[in-house]
Amino acid sequence: MALYDNKYWLLSHIRNSFISTDDTGMCELVMVGESKEVKRHLGNMESYPEPDESDDDEDDFESYDLQMDMDFGIRERSNTAAQLEKLDQARKKASKMRHIKWETSKQVEDLDDLFVKKDVSQIVKKPKQKSMLSVLIENFSNLPKNPYIEYSKFDGSGQVNIPTRKYKIFLTMLPPQQRNYPIHICCVATAKVQDLIGLILLKFSANQGECNLNLKPVTNYGLYICEEDGEVDRDFPCLDPRECVAKFGFTCLGLVEHKDNFKSVTFPDESQNVTNIKEEINRTRTTSEKSKADENRQKNDMLAMDEHNKRMEAPLYQSFRVFMINKVRPKVEVHIGISGERIEIDPVQQKNSKLLPFKQKAVSHHMDTIASCEITDTKSSRSTFKLVYNSNFGGNYGNQGDVEFSGSSSSFPPSLQSSTSFKNYDFECDHATAQDIVQKIKLILELRSSASRKQYIATKEKKHYKRKNFNIVK
Amino acid sequence: MTIDNLENDQIIFATGGYDHTIKLWQTHTGICNRTMQHAESQVNALEITPDKQLLAAASYQHIYMYDLASNNPNAIVNYEGTSKNVTSVGFQEDGKWMYSGGEDNRARIWDLRSKNNQCPKIFEVQAAINCVCLHPNQTELFVGDQNGIIYRWDLRTDNNEQLIPENDAMILDISISPDGYLMASVNNKGRCYIWSLISGTLDIPTKLIPKHKFEAHKRHALKFPHLHFRSLPLASVVECFHNLYPDNDHKSISHKTKKYCYHFFLYETTSSLLVTTSADQTAKIWNTADFSLLQELKQENQRWVWDAAFSADGQYVFTASSDGYAKLWNVKTGAMEREYAGHQKAVTALAFRDVS
Incomplete structure (x- = not known):
């Protein structure tokens, strides 16, 4: 804080600010000259000079937060310099010119030579003829005016x-x-x-x-x-x-x-607009021509990256909000939580859920039990998709029905069970979500290639084959 | 280079003005061929040397000469020594000497021959000189000043003769027909005076016989063909004059302000025409047989018309005006044929050299 009480510092700072902000250089000229004087004047009035002032004689205008050297570098040239250069140029220009001064002293000697009287009566009137200008103007009378x-x-x-x-x-x-x-x-x-x-x-x-x-x-x-x-x-x-x-x-x-020309130049106002638009188009077009290949490559790269990301992200937990459809029960809104390990289905709490005759319970299926997931129907606004799981597999939790079922089916040999052990959920949601879910699950299934899935595919093929056989028999 | 260009090289059309440039034009296309710098002041008057090699520009304290043959944008010769505006400049028909007149009250003869035998001549009058005109006999200069006096200055004898056409009126311009039979003068009241000239042999002076007087413009104006004269209208120039110098102190006019420029240009044609230019925004073409008005060259917003020049056959006339354009007019129809665009400010002087 001591700095701010110091007259010298304040003075220096103010002067410095003037000098460094004045592009004309006038402040500098004026202030540099009077610096010592001002200092002496101030010094006399100052009855208690502070000790640190004795040694800053040299940097009169050094402020503590302005780097003068830096400032000089970027400072605009002063008017004086510009003026000097102008004069210099004028001098150079003048040196190329012949200067003839008016002289008054010379005596006229050769009057007769210089001032010869011409007999105007001898001036013959030329026959009337066209001047060059008239010829030119007439020849070029239909010259289209240069449009520019x-x-x-x-x-x-x-x-x-x-x-x-x-x-x-x-x-x-x-x-x-x-x-x-x-x-x-x-x-x-x-x-x-x-x-x-x-x-x-x-x-x-x-x-x-x-x-x-x-x-x-x-x-x-x-x-x-x-x-x-x-x-x-x-x-x-x-x-x-x-x-x-x-x-x-x-x-x-x-x-x-610009390559593409437009035809309507008839209406000035309109054409003006058209031109501008066209220009915009042309501008983008010219740039796009060259970079189209680049763009395509980039697009492919982006797609690949996207794909990659999806694959990488597939096992990550994500939850969706969908409706579960059941043939006998009303639609129930549920959350499907999908991760690399399991699929969880949780009913969304509904206001009047108590009034409903039953409640969808939360279920969780290990990913290994999931056999398939695919879109079954696409309506105008919604898609339905089917999630098939192996209810016979060990990983059924919390679903009583499933547990019961698995219990009852456990006595059957696996081959017999296979046709019945696969159960499915039907869900309904908008197209994009359905797509995302189905893709995500498919990707996970591909990664895992679980036994359930193989079994499901085998069963499906077998069914298909059987049906064929029946058909043949019939 | 095409034939057109070669042909056109012989026609020289130069304009100058307040934007400190002098432009050379291709007359039939309206394209500016060349721009020369005239940095220090406005252009008061332009004249082309008889050999068509140089262009003289009368300016403040100087007469600059530009080389028409090269592409040098700067003047190559500087005639200095005058203290105020040079208002008019012209040449002896063989280019032996140049005459000038200025606001320093002096008309001068500059020897253009080799340096060694310079033979300057000076003629001093009582007021600022507005115009200087050389009689076709090449030995008599007619000088008009702001006191309203026309001086006949005989270059051989140094005698002079005074003539006051009208009291309290400045002489703005003087023009003499190329055949030397008519002289015209306009004053700041817009009045045009015509004299018949009777040439004497050798040192016998030309006699002036008053012939006619008419109102050319409401304000100031003038210029002739066959006699071609031009002048400016009185009222507006005087107006402007008073605005600039309220005390009407002529001495203060020496600054780089051009109050008016009124020069007469003479030029030769079988039919006698006179063109006058004016601050009333018109140029007028008069028939010198009866001094009837032939054409009024007028365009919306063209503002003051400063200068004019006829083509060699009198069929066309160029004008220079404050709207920054030089224009070419058809004398017969009064229609504007070409416009020469390029000056950023008022065009106040032009010089034209035709080929016939």
Whole structure:
């Protein structure tokens, strides 16, 4: 805190702030000169100079939180410097000029030589004939007006007192041998990108001789960032035609004709809109052409990743909310919790569940008992799927019916049991959930390849085979 | 390079103005061929040398010469030594010397021949010079000043003769027909005076015989073909003048402000036409046989018309105006044929050299 009581420090800080924030350099000029004086003045008034002030004579303006060196590096050039440079340039320019001063002293000697009177009566009136201008104007009376002539006012070449921007423009629509050399365009800094395009086309159309390129309206072209060698960088979109050119710092640009042309140019307002939209489309299109392959590859990669993720995630616990369907009972909303180990079915607590004649009890099936899961029906809004499990398998918990059943069936040999030991649940839910559940369970089953599943598949095949046989017998 | 370009090279059309640039144009397409920098001041007047090699621009304290043959955007010669605005500039028909007039009250002859035998001449008047016009006999200069006096300055004898067409009116421009038979002058009241000129042989001075007087413009104006003159209308220039210098102190006019530019351009055609330009936003073409109005060249919002020049056959006329455009008009129809766009500010001077 002591720092803030120190006059010297405060003064230094204030001066420092002035100097470092004043781009004109005026503060610096003024303050540096008077620094010692101020210091002395202050020193006299200060009756109790603090000990630490004696040694900071050198860094008068060193503030504790401003790094002057850093600041100088990024500080804008002062007006003085700019002014000096201007003068220097003017001097250079003047050196190329011949200067003829008015001299008054010289005596006129050769009057007769210099001032010869011409007899005006001898001036012969030329026969009336057309001047070159008239001939030209008449010959070119039907000359179509250059459509870009209105952009001539954005020409910055030769302008001295207004900011301008210089560009190297590569015209990509030229034949290859002419394309390699840029045309140099200078435009006023206040022009929009669209105006710059117009100016480029104006310059080009005015200079081109035989090369009769079919030039199109300004809106058919886009300016792209481009390399020094004229290679257009299509990874970036074209410069926004409505933006001011001063906004973009690139000096090397490529003029690209957008491929798809539109026909309606008749209604100015509408075409304006159409153009903009078209531009958007074109812009995206040009970029997409090149990257389509990339995109496809990327898409495949994404799919593969997705697949992979699903497989990896399949054993992870996930719960879904579905309805359990039973032929005799009403639909019951349940949670299905699926993990790599087991499937749990829990009824959702319902408000008036007490009124229901019975309650669905929570059951849990070990994954090894699950034989199959597949979608059985797809309605307009919902899908139903069937979960088949082996009730005979050891892993039945909590379901009385199942336990009973398994108990009764245990006496049968496995082969006989097989047809009856498989039971199933039917569920109903929306398509996406059904899909997810079925896929998830299938993936888990594939991973586990449990005995129940093999048995179920074998049984199914056997059934199928039998049915066939019956058919043949009949 | 095509034939068109070659042909066009012989026609030179230059414009200059307040945007500190001078532009050269391809006349039939309206395309700007070249832009030259005129950084230090506005362009008061432009003139092309008889050999078509150089373009002279009258500006503040200087006359700059630009090379028409090269692509150099900067002036190559700087004539200095005048203290105020140079308001008019012109050349002897063989390019031996250049004449100028300025707000420093002096008309000067600059020797353009080799450096060694410079032979400058100076003629001082009582007020700022608005216009200087060379008689086709190449030995008499007519100088018009802000006091309303026209001086006939004989270059051979250094004698001069004064003429005051109207009291309390500035002479804005003077023009003499190429055949040397008519002289026209306009003042800031928009009034145009015509004299018949009777040439004398050798050192016998040209006689001026008042011929006609008419109201050319409501404000200021003027310019002629066959006699081609031009001038500016009175009211607006005076208005502007007062706005800038409320005390009407002529000395303070020496700044880089161009109050008005009224120069007459003479040019030759079998039919006598006079064009006058004005701050009333028009240029007018007059028939010098009876001084009837032939055409009024007018366009919406073109603002002040500063300068004008006829084509060699008098069929077309160029104008320069404050709207930043130079324009080409058909004298017969009065229709605008071309527009030369590119200047960022008012176009105040033009120079045109036709081929016939």
